Amino acid sequence: MSIQQLHTLEDFEQYVAKPGKKLLFKHSTTCPISAKANEEFQAYLKDADTAAAVVLVIEDRSVSNQIAEDFGIKHESPQLFLLEDNEVRWNTSHWKITRDAIKEAVNQ
Numbered sequence: 001m002s003i004q005q006l007h008t009l010e011d012f013e014q015y016v017a018k019p020g021k022k023l024l025f026k027h028s029t030t031c032p033i034s035a036k037a038n039e040e041f042q043a044y045l046k047d048a049d050t051a052a053a054v055v056l057v058i059e060d061r062s063v064s065n066q067i068a069e070d071f072g073i074k075h076e077s078p079q080l081f082l083l084e085d086n087e088v089r090w091n092t093s094h095w096k097i098t099r100d101a102i103k104e105a106v107n108q
Helices: 009-017 030-044 062-073 099-107
Strands: 001-003 022-027 049-056 078-084 086-093
Touching: 009 022, 009 062, 022 030, 022 062, 030 099, 049 062, 062 086, 078 099
Parallel strands: 001 049, 022 049
Antiparallel strands: 022 078, 078 086
16 A cells, blocks of 8 residues: 655645545654654555555645644644544554554554
């Protein structure tokens, strides 16, 4: 499953509007914690068929800020959201982003 990179607010809006469960990962390319979270995210996706997207928080800051605003959830990085029907079903950040945690959230 390939990961879609969201560069614009339009990309973000279209992604959120898609049906079904999907993951959205806010990733900082300069942060070692985010690098570890990204490894876990990628490891989960290897065996999963869940749609997934990433926003690079430094490079695409306007999209990152819009996510916090739209979802009403304070920005953190790294941060992971499980979305379904235009809503956040689950979210977590930092060291709590693990393959097992993602699997558990998606399967609920």
